[in-house]
Amino acid sequence: MTGTDGSGPRVLVVDDAVTVRAFSRRVLEADGFVVDEAVNGIEGLERAMAAPPDLVIVDVNMRKMDGYTMLRVLRRDPGLRDVPAIMISTESKASDREQALLAGANWYIVKPPRPEVLVEAARLLTGRPLGGEGAP
Amino acid sequence: MSELFDQFIVEAQELLETAGGALLALERDPADRASVDELFRAFHTLKGSSALFDMAPFTRLVHAGEDTLSLLRDGRRGMTPDLADRLFRALDQCARWVAALEEAGTLPADAGEAAEALARGLSGGPADGAAAGGGEVEAFPWVAGLTDEERRAAGEGTLTAIDYTPDPDCFFTGDDPLALFRRVPDLRLLRIEPAHPLPPLAQMDPYRCVLRFRALSGAAVEAVTPAFRSVPDQVRTGSVTLSPAFTPPAAAAQGSLAATMLEEQTRILDLPGSAAERESRRAAVARAVAAILTALGRPTQRAAVAAACGDVGSLRRFLADGPGETPAVSEPRPSAPSAAPRRALRVEPERMDALMALVGELSVVKGQLGPLVRRAGDGEMARDLKAFAARVDSLVGDLRHAALRLRLLPLARVFDPLPRLVRDTARRLDKTVELVLEGAETEADKDILDVLGEPLLHLVRNALDHGIEMPERRAAAGKPPAGTLRVRAFQDKGGVVVEVSDDGAGIDPAAMRRAAVAKGLLDPDAAAALSDADAVRLVFAPGFSTAGSVSELSGRGVGMDAVRAAAERAGGRVEIDSTPGNGTRVCLLLPLTLSITRVVVVEAAGSLYGIPVALVGGVQRVKRGEIRAVKRAESVVLRDRVVPLVRLRRLLGQPEDERARADDCVVLAELGDGPVAVAVDDVGERADVVLRPMTGVLRGLRGYAGTAVLGDGRLILVLDLRELL
Numbered sequence: 001m002t003g004t005d006g007s008g009p010r011v012l013v014v015d016d017a018v019t020v021r022a023f024s025r026r027v028l029e030a031d032g033f034v035v036d037e038a039v040n041g042i043e044g045l046e047r048a049m050a051a052p053p054d055l056v057i058v059d060v061n062m063r064k065m066d067g068y069t070m071l072r073v074l075r076r077d078p079g080l081r082d083v084p085a086i087m088i089s090t091e092s093k094a095s096d097r098e099q100a101l102l103a104g105a106n107w108y109i110v111k112p113p114r115p116e117v118l119v120e121a122a123r124l125l126t127g128r129p130l131g132g133e134g135a136p
Numbered sequence: 137m138s139e140l141f142d143q144f145i146v147e148a149q150e151l152l153e154t155a156g157g158a159l160l161a162l163e164r165d166p167a168d169r170a171s172v173d174e175l176f177r178a179f180h181t182l183k184g185s186s187a188l189f190d191m192a193p194f195t196r197l198v199h200a201g202e203d204t205l206s207l208l209r210d211g212r213r214g215m216t217p218d219l220a221d222r223l224f225r226a227l228d229q230c231a232r233w234v235a236a237l238e239e240a241g242t243l244p245a246d247a248g249e250a251a252e253a254l255a256r257g258l259s260g261g262p263a264d265g266a267a268a269g270g271g272e273v274e275a276f277p278w279v280a281g282l283t284d285e286e287r288r289a290a291g292e293g294t295l296t297a298i299d300y301t302p303d304p305d306c307f308f309t310g311d312d313p314l315a316l317f318r319r320v321p322d323l324r325l326l327r328i329e330p331a332h333p334l335p336p337l338a339q340m341d342p343y344r345c346v347l348r349f350r351a352l353s354g355a356a357v358e359a360v361t362p363a364f365r366s367v368p369d370q371v372r373t374g375s376v377t378l379s380p381a382f383t384p385p386a387a388a389a390q391g392s393l394a395a396t397m398l399e400e401q402t403r404i405l406d407l408p409g410s411a412a413e414r415e416s417r418r419a420a421v422a423r424a425v426a427a428i429l430t431a432l433g434r435p436t437q438r439a440a441v442a443a444a445c446g447d448v449g450s451l452r453r454f455l456a457d458g459p460g461e462t463p464a465v466s467e468p469r470p471s472a473p474s475a476a477p478r479r480a481l482r483v484e485p486e487r488m489d490a491l492m493a494l495v496g497e498l499s500v501v502k503g504q505l506g507p508l509v510r511r512a513g514d515g516e517m518a519r520d521l522k523a524f525a526a527r528v529d530s531l532v533g534d535l536r537h538a539a540l541r542l543r544l545l546p547l548a549r550v551f552d553p554l555p556r557l558v559r560d561t562a563r564r565l566d567k568t569v570e571l572v573l574e575g576a577e578t579e580a581d582k583d584i585l586d587v588l589g590e591p592l593l594h595l596v597r598n599a600l601d602h603g604i605e606m607p608e609r610r611a612a613a614g615k616p617p618a619g620t621l622r623v624r625a626f627q628d629k630g631g632v633v634v635e636v637s638d639d640g641a642g643i644d645p646a647a648m649r650r651a652a653v654a655k656g657l658l659d660p661d662a663a664a665a666l667s668d669a670d671a672v673r674l675v676f677a678p679g680f681s682t683a684g685s686v687s688e689l690s691g692r693g694v695g696m697d698a699v700r701a702a703a704e705r706a707g708g709r710v711e712i713d714s715t716p717g718n719g720t721r722v723c724l725l726l727p728l729t730l731s732i733t734r735v736v737v738v739e740a741a742g743s744l745y746g747i748p749v750a751l752v753g754g755v756q757r758v759k760r761g762e763i764r765a766v767k768r769a770e771s772v773v774l775r776d777r778v779v780p781l782v783r784l785r786r787l788l789g790q791p792e793d794e795r796a797r798a799d800d801c802v803v804l805a806e807l808g809d810g811p812v813a814v815a816v817d818d819v820g821e822r823a824d825v826v827l828r829p830m831t832g833v834l835r836g837l838r839g840y841a842g843t844a845v846l847g848d849g850r851l852i853l854v855l856d857l858r859e860l861l
Contacts, residue, residue, distance in 0.1 A: 016177070019144040026140060061180050063173075064483035075416040082419035084427060090184045101404050105416060106424040107397055112187040122395050127430035130394070 008032035009126035012055035014044035014070065015088070016062040020111070024057060027115040028122060041065025045073055048080050054126045057118075060089040062098070071104035084125040088113065141241075144185055148234045151178045153552065155227055155545050160555045161218060166215035175223075176205040182230070191243050193281045194233055194786040200255035219564065222257045222296045224556070229254055237770035242263055245329050248281015251666035255280075278350055279376050282325075290324045290352045292378050296360045299329050299372040301348040311367055313349055319363040322354035352376075389793050394428055398455055401425050405448050418445050425451070480744045488543060495532075496537045496826030498733055499504055500845045502532045540729060544579040547634070550589045551576045554596055554623060561600045568607055568618040569600060575625035580632040581729035587706040588726065589632060591699040595636040595722050596621065598696070601767045603640030614718065615639065625858050631708070631750060637721035643714040656679065667777060670810050672714050677809065699724075704858065707733060708750045709806055725750060735854055737820035737846065738803060741790035745845060746825065746854040747814070753806040772813050774804060781813040786837075787860050793817060805857050812861060 011033045013024045025035040030107055036053060038044040040062040048056060056074070058067040075081045087100035090111045097108040107121055123130055155178035162171040179202035179393045188194045201223065207213035229250060233243055253845045276297040282290065297319070317326055331348040334340070353360050357373050364371040409417070422445040423440070429436045444454030505525040511517035551573050562569040580588070604610075611617050624635045645668040652658040652674050663671075674680055675696040699722075703710045708726035726735065727750050735746030736755065743816030756774070763781060765770050770781040781802070785793060802813045825844035830837055839860040840853050 017185045018147045019188060020181075022143045023188050025177070049231040058140040059184075061177055063177060075413070075420065082423040084420065084424045090180065090187065101400070102407055102409065104413075104420060106404065107400060111184045112242055113554065117393070124394050124397055124428045124431045125424055128425035129433060130431055136840050 007034050009122075009128060010034045010036060010051070011122060011126070012038060012040045012044060012047055012053035012056045014041065014056060014062070014067065015059035015128065016040055017059070020088075023112075024033045024118065027118050031119045031123070033122060033126075041067060041070030044070050045060070045077075048074060048083065050078070052080055053083060055084050055086065055122055057086045057088055057122070060087065060091070060096075068099065068103040071100075075104040086116075086121055086125065141189065141237075144189065145234060145238045147185060148182060148230070151182050152227055152231050152234065154178050156224075156556055159227065162215060162561055163217065163220040163559070164263045172209050176202065176209055179205055190283055191233075191237070191247075192283045193243055193247035194230065196248075196281065197226055197230060197251040197255055197433070204258045219258075221563075222254070224560075226254050226258060226470045252277035252280040270675070274378055275372070275374050277349075278327075279352070279378070280445065282784060286325055286327075287378065289380060291354065294375050294377050295324065296353045296355060296357045296375045297374055298349070298351040298353065298360060298364075300351075300364065300367070300370060302345045302367065303773055304344040304346065304372055305343050306367075307343060307805065313345065313347070316353060316363055316367070317349065320351065320353050320355070321359050324354055325352040327351065352378075353610075377721060394432055398425065398428055399806040401428075402448055402451050402455070405445065406453060418442075421445050421451075425455075458545055483542075491539055492543070492729075492732075493826065495536050498532055499824065500826065502528055503846065505529070536732075540581070541579075541731070542575060543581045543583075543729065545582050546576060547580060547584055547585065547588075548576040550585055550592055551623065551625075555597060557593060558621060561597060565600065566606065567604055569598065569604055570618050570620045572620060572622045573624075574622070578625040578627055578632060580726070583730040584632065584726050584728065586705060587730075588724065591633060591702045591710075591724060592636070593696055594699050595724075596623065596720055599636060599638040599640065599720065599722075603638040603642075605631070605641050609641075624779075627728070628725075632726050634724045634726070635721060636724075639719040639720060640741040642674070642711075642716040642719050643670075643672045644716045648672060648674050652680065669777075673713055673810055674711065676710065706730060707748050711806070732824050733844070733854065734822060734824050735844070735852070736803065736822055738801075739785065739812075739818040739820065739854060740784040741793075742814050743786070744820070744846070744850060744852040745816075746823070746852045747803060747821060747857065748841070748854065749806065751805050751807065751857060753804040753811055755801070755803050758802050758813070758815075759799045760797065763800065774800070774802075774811070774813060777811065779804070779811050779813045781815055782861065783815045786818075787814075807858055807861065812857070814857070825852070825854070 007014045008031075011024075011028050013021050013028075013035055014037075015021050015024070016039050021037045021039075025037065028035050028062055029034075038104055042065045044056065044058065045065075047053075051108065058070055060067040067089075071087070073084055074085065085105045086107045086108075086109055087105035087111045089096055089100070089101070090112070092110045100108045106125060109121060111118065120130065122128075155175050158174035158178065162168050162175060165171075166793040179198045182198040183195055183202055186198060198700050204213070204219070204223065208215060208617050213219075213671065234248060236242070236244055266590050276299060279297055299311065300316070302311060303309065306313065317323060327350040330346055332346065334346060340346075354450070357375055360373055361371075364373075394581055401424055404417055404421050405414075407414075409419065419442075422442040425445065426436055426438050427442040429441070442453070444451050461774055505528060509522050509525050554573065555571055558569055558571045599621055604621065605613070605615075607617035609621065620639045622637045623635075626633055647667075647756070648671040649658075649663040649666060652671075653660050653663050657677060657680060658666075666674075676699075678697040680697065691724075700710050703724050703726060704727050707730065708724065711723040711725065712720065713719040727748075733746075734749040736749055736752050738745050738747060754774075758774075763770050770783075771778050772781045773779070783792075785791065800815045801817065801819050802815050803819065805812045825846065827842045827844055829835075829842045830840055834840075839856055841856040842854050844852055844854055846852055
């Protein structure tokens with residue numbers, strides 16, 4: 001699913017913590033992804049609708065609109081409902097993971113993610129070959 | 137990763153500030169849901185962000201804060217002043233740590249213990265087992281602060297913790313601390329740290345031991361203690377239980393993540409929900425499965441995957457059988473430009489100053505165009521010149537304004553600490569105080585804000601300490617039990633005014649007179665002659681308000697002379713008025729900027745002088761007959777007050793004005809001790825000048841703040857009236 005113009009898959013990172021966003025951006029961009037950011041669910045949906053991403057990575061707790069709500073709305077939108085989604089949270093309980101999947105996430109990662117884990121999950125969910133450099 | 141670290145510092149500072157504000161609001165109104173949420177989110181975000189770095193104690197503390205807030209949010213715990221104190225302490229600690237992180241890049245050595253103590257305080261009980269484990273962990277708080285790596289090294293289960301702070305002279309008594317640890321069975325972790333902050337290298341005595349040792353052993357306490365037989369007084373041991381180290385769930389081997397992820401997609405198909413929900417989940421799963429297979433080098437047709445995603449069983453079979461070989465093709469999507477976050481531009485202060493100086497010079501040079509235009513007469517060229525001058529004039533004005541604005545910051549910066557200060561001080565004093573902040577958006581030069589901060593805190597503290605009465609006394613006086621402290625800022629006459637007023641006891645002028653006499657500052661007659669307003673103004677006299685007893689007498693505290701001095705250093709002044717029983721109002725009047733001084737130009741004996749506008753209370757003409765002379769001292773009644781009058785010519789050692797005049801031109805100078813009328817030959821325009829301090833041989837000259845060039849090129853001396861009088 002890599003763009004032919006040399007740019008990698010687009011990942012939308014939705015998190016209210018600027019440090020976490022910066023971390024994800026750094027890690028993903030280093031692996032050839034194109035990263036877009038949003039600070040809450042509403043902004044995340046706006047960005048996703050403006051330019052559908054190949055993957056969304058969503059935090060749980062955000063003001064204005066939390067990650068669960070954002071994923072539910074995303075899954076109801078005809079143009080976005082199949083966009084793969086990773087939910088990322090500081091909680092490691094099974095019930096939190098379950099809630100994320102119920103809301104529409106395809107995968108759940110406990111914060112703080114290790115860079116290689118984040119990259120591997122992003123590659124898998126965007127269909128990029130594991131190992132080696134990004135663009136084919 | 138240092139950029140990321142910097143980002144964290146900024147984010148943490150902002151979050152801590154937000155959290156402080158929310159906590160204040162929450163304490164005032166425990167039912168304030170928005171503030172609970174705000175506070176929770178701040179702790180939560182700090183937890184997530186700090187976990188990206190190696191600062192386990194920080195994460196531990198904000199985690200405890202988050203847990204506490206979560207209980208508050210669910211109504212399982214109530215807000216109390218005591219809990220607010222603990223939360224404030226936690227926030228303060230975090231703020232100090234952030235400062236340390238910014239400074240040194242790491243947390244201080246005692247952070248683990250501090251985090252543990254504060255976290256325990258928050259939970260109101262022993263540390264929770266999940267993070268710290270059981271046993272005697274409390275006796276070894278550092279155990280709870282272990283980094284994940286250390287925790288993994290130590291392993292889980294019951295361990296023996298060792299705290300050993302060798303005697304500084306141990307090298308002379310034959311103890312070798314490190315050798316002792318070599319005898320400890322099953323040593324899993326050894327931390328060697330400075331016992332106290334290390335002294336500068338030059339003061340270090342290499343023959344003294346400045347370290348402490350902390351260790352964990354897998355052996356039982358009884359097996360460990362014999363190693364330290366020779367130093368029993370310097371060692372503490374005890375058993376602690378460590379819970380399993382937190383290992384990221386996906387530390388698993390390469391490739392198996394894909395398998396787990398595929399399994400998870402299968403499971404998602406089985407999750408409950410409405411038909412619509414399940415349908416959209418199916419679509420998401422189909423796309424995710426196709427992507428995962430593609431990533432694994434097994435490209436599949438989307439339609440085939442979608443068909444297989446009908447139910448769990450068919451997807452399982454599909455994945456097990458291995459899908460077909462047709463590569464999935466998708467449209468390449470143009471990537472939208474990502475919006476760059478707005479960033480504030482940081483400029484070196486020296487460059488800013490250089491720009492301001494240039495703008496100042498330009499204003500002065502521009503001023504010289506005016507006389508030139510006048511001299512040019514009426515010709516066509518003169519008209520062009522005039523138009524040109526007008527254009528330059530307006531552009532320079534705009535430029536000056538723009539340059540000045542670059543340095544302007546909202547007063548919110550100095551207002552921000554006030555709610556917390558008021559809250560803490562009021563609580564300490566058992567008073568109830570409502571703080572009203574107005575005009576936080578008022579802007580002033582950064583230099584002025586820097587000057588303003590300290591005196592403002594001082595005034596607020598004083599008002600709380602000595603102005604506002606205890607609730608009982610207020611009730612007895614028929615006032616509401618809660619005092620009101622109002623801090624108001626606004627722009628006025630090209631300067632900024634900050635007003636601190638309270639509805640407290642006010643200042644009793646009679647008590648002030650008595651105190652001034654008792655302290656030997658005034659003789660009884662002079663004290664009696666003071667107007668009430670002047671008596672109140674005695675609080676600004678140096679040496680007046682240093683004794684604790686004065687505060688009780690006067691209702692004002694220590695250091696008002698320092699407030700006055702700070703205001704005056706910035707080219708401003710301070711005013712006070714007070715009504716006994718009704719409260720006190722203190723006004724700080726400061727210029728907008730330190731770079732450009734606005735002066736009133738006055739003339740004396742043929743020379744021009746400048747008096748900073750901030751000191752000028754008014755300009756007027758007084759009839760000679762109204763000036764009263766007692767011996768050589770003159771005075772005049774202005775605005776119903778007897779004001780001493782001085783003549784600038786005399787002050788400057790110039791000959792008396794011989795001209796016969798019916799009246800004198802007087803500038804009313806507002807100095808801290810009260811107004812003084814300064815008689816001058818003439819008063820000219822007000823002008824903005826760049827003040828240049830006296831240099832060289834002139835430096836020693838007293839009475840002058842510096843020199844400045846007027847718009848038309850004329851030189852003036854700017855007076856330092858306080859020194860002159």
